[in-house]
Amino acid sequence: MYARASASVSARQRILNPFAEGAGSRVYPPTNSRLEKSIGLRLDKGEKVHNKPGFLRLKLQINKGADDPTLRKLANEDSHRVIATIDIDTNQEANEENLVKFFGDIEGNVTL
Numbered sequence: 001m002y003a004r005a006s007a008s009v010s011a012r013q014r015i016l017n018p019f020a021e022g023a024g025s026r027v028y029p030p031t032n033s034r035l036e037k038s039i040g041l042r043l044d045k046g047e048k049v050h051n052k053p054g055f056l057r058l059k060l061q062i063n064k065g066a067d068d069p070t071l072r073k074l075a076n077e078d079s080h081r082v083i084a085t086i087d088i089d090t091n092q093e094a095n096e097e098n099l100v101k102f103f104g105d106i107e108g109n110v111t112l
Contacts, residue, residue: 001028001029001039001041001043001103002099002100002103004029004035004039005028005099005103006096006099006100009094011028011029012094012095012096012098012099013094014027014028014030015027015028015043015058015094015099015102016088016090016092016093016094016098016099016102017090017091017092017094018045018056018058018088018090019090020048020056020090022045023045023046023047024044024045024046025044025045026042026043026044026045027042027043027044027045027058028042028043029042033065036063036065036066037063037065037066037067038067039063039066040062040063040066040067040068040071040072041060041061041062041063041066041071042060042061042062042063043058043059043060043061044058044059044061045057045058045059046058046059046085049087052087054089054090054091055087055088055089055090056087056088056090057085057086057087057088058085058086058087058088058106059082059084059085060082060083060084060085060086060106060109060110061079061080061081061082061083062074062075062079062081062083063075064076064079074112083110083111083112084106084107084109084110084111085109086102086105086106086109088102
């Protein structure tokens, strides 16, 4: 997921500066069956973070049709399972440094 996101300015913006509205909607990757299968994971919007203006909770979930057999098995057990959450400042600069930090932080929060 990181490799694809880092190669695209619009992907960095989608991840690091998502609109606060639309809890439950997709942040990244865009809904696309080929991408969903190859990446195997998705970021969905959560709720605004209480008492932290400008912060939004993002949720990492596994795509049910993932190409990776381990991810596919986990998703088939519970396709709505959230494997990580992260609170992000939606006003941060959408640059490579913040994207690296984002993926490092979310990787540290993964629970299977």
